[in-house]
Amino acid sequence: MIEVLYFAWVRERIGVPRERIETEAATVMDLINELKLREERYAWAFDDLTSLRVAVDQELSGFDAALAGVREIAFFPPMTGG
Known part of the structure; x- marks a missing residue:
């Protein structure tokens, strides 16, 4: 099981802030x-x-990051600021 977190407009579009997902995905x-x-x-x-x-x-990662042993994934828009 992987905990998947959604932030900002990603959360708004999906409709939930987080969910636990059973997956066989490698990346x-x-x-x-x-x-x-x-x-x-x-x-x-x-x-x-x-x-x-x-x-x-x-840890900020790429879309090619392996999921073996991963506990949490977060999706969010690019950060801006100053």
């Missing part, structure tokens, strides 16, 4: 593709990956 991208097939709201949330960032076990 973050595999998980995204799995989620997109679930329902339209996931497909909408993950439609444009250029405006999405991911953290794996609280």
